Structure formats: C-alpha cells, structure tokens
Amino acid sequence: MANEPEMGVPEVHSGKESMVILEPYAGLLTEVNALQCSPCTSMDGVSDATRSTVDLKYDKRVINVGDMIPLMITTRDYAGNFKRVGGDFLKIFLCNDHMRSAIRGRVIDHGNGTYTAEVEAAWSGKSEVIVTLSYPREAITAMYRTRKEMVSLEYIYAGFQNGNMSEETICHPYLSAFEKGLNYSEVCNLTYENSGMPWYCGKPRNIYLLCEDWYYSHVSQGLLIPLTEVERELLNRGPVNFTQSVKVFVQSDESGGNTFQASIRPCGNGNSRLSWSPPQPTGFVYNGEWRSRLCRCTLS
Known part of the structure; x- marks a missing residue:
C-alpha cells in the first residue's frame, strides 16, 4: 500500500x-468452476422448485426435542429430468407458522443433483420442513461471470x-x-x-x-450488464420455496421439556472467545422470540 x-x-x-477475492458461495460453487460454464439461455436445465423433492432420509419413528432430522433433497429441472450436477444454493428450515417458530438447518451439496440436509428439532409439536431455492446454479455462475467481465x-x-x-x-x-x-x-x-x-x-x-x-x-447510469434473458429472470425472481415439504411431529424430551434448553449463563457473562466459533445455527425463533443457543438471551 x-x-x-x-x-x-x-x-x-x-x-x-492485490485485489480482495470474495467467495460469497464458498462450499457451493467455486469461481473457477463457475467461469467454465456457458451463459444460460434456456430454463430446461435449471432446477425447478415445483418438481424437486425433499424427503426424510430414513423413517424415524420417534423424533424428540434436540434430535437432528435428516433429509434428502433431489433436484429436477424444468424439463422434468433429474439434475446431474450440484451448485444450487439451497436453504432448509423447520417452521411452525402458528407458533411463529423457525430454525435453519444445514445443507450439503454432493455435486450430482442430490443434497443431504439436517435440521434440529428445537421444539415439540407439529412442524414443517421447508426447502428454499435461493439461487440456482445458473444464477450463481452468472454472478461470477459478471464480476469477472465487468470491473464494476x-x-x-x-x-x-x-x-x-x-x-x-x-x-x-x-x-x-x-x-x-x-x-x-x-x-x-x-x-x-x-x-x-x-x-x-x-x-x-x-x-x-x-x-x-x-x-x-x-x-453513471444504465450500464449494460452482460446477462442472458434467462439469467436476468433467475436473478430478479428471488428465492423460491419447494412445492413439496415434509410434515414432522416432535415429542417432548425425557425431562418433559418442549423446547431446546440453552445455557443458563447470561449472555453478558463468560468468555467472549466462545462466540468466535459458535455452533450453527446460533439460535432460533420460538413463539416470536429469538433464543440463543449460546447463553440465556431472548429478543422479541
């Protein structure tokens, strides 16, 4: 400098x-791989949230509070074919709209159009597992290509x-x-x-x-961004939920508790180093309140 x-x-x-290199989709699709893809000109090969599916990885007869719920996600494209490549940006949530409760899970891309996921059963009762297609692979490659081709x-x-x-x-x-x-x-x-x-x-x-x-x-105004009409549509439409979801019923834990119990330590006390590598997710929303998994704290 x-x-x-x-x-x-x-x-x-x-x-x-040197220029700072950003990797907003680290773990999904690298810039090197994305730049090898041709611009998308047809929706036929794009993952379709109405045809893709999410299922329990195996039938678990009893799900208790605190258990991890394993799931398998299979993507299909707009032509109805199974996807053979990964790279889609998927999110998974356990939700209960009536209780105003939600927790985000974790998704692993296997690179072949299938994904495994897990989400914690953070409360008891009936809930629904929802998958969101935040960005398909083709939209992500368009973002990388645009950043590569355009200085700004x-x-x-x-x-x-x-x-x-x-x-x-x-x-x-x-x-x-x-x-x-x-x-x-x-x-x-x-x-x-x-x-x-x-x-x-x-x-x-x-x-x-x-x-x-x-x-x-x-x-300046009105710069021409090098996107195809399909890519522009994918980037403008935003996240789309899968049509299919999974209904689950979660039992109270052995102690009779109906929700995940965080540490009793107040958030203002303790070693701040514990927050450097926190568990994921760091908390969840329950009855409209944010509950931390790290310490005793709620935010309405």
Missing part, C-alpha cells in the same frame, strides 16, 4: 496492488477542472482494476479525499490537468 498522501495533494500511482456494475467518474480545461475519468477502490481493463497508465490516489477509504481515479490525459485539480464526482 502506498503511504498516505499529504493533505490536499493526491498521489499519482502506476504500481500494482456502475462507474463513478471524477471530474478534473483547471480554468477552462476539464476532463472526467473513471474511479475504483482497487488499483488492480486499472490493470484489468480501465485503460489508464497512471491513476490519482484520492484516498485522503475519500475519508481514508481506498479510492483511485484515472489520471487525466490532458497534460495540463493534475490530480489536485479534482473537482467533483458522479455515478
């Missing part, structure tokens, strides 16, 4: 800087002015973006002017305009 510039004198840079989803321009001379250049928080395709050999470091947060703008090509001639900034 470059040294902080003196006040009012933006620096000129032409060096390299919207451009912010800096305006430089000195007398009757003016010029606008493109800005970005990463120096590496200018090497990636913004076509500027030199950039102005406007980090100081951006309250200390990294911010770089192309150096004006007019030799009579300097970095300190920065005068204003504005956001």
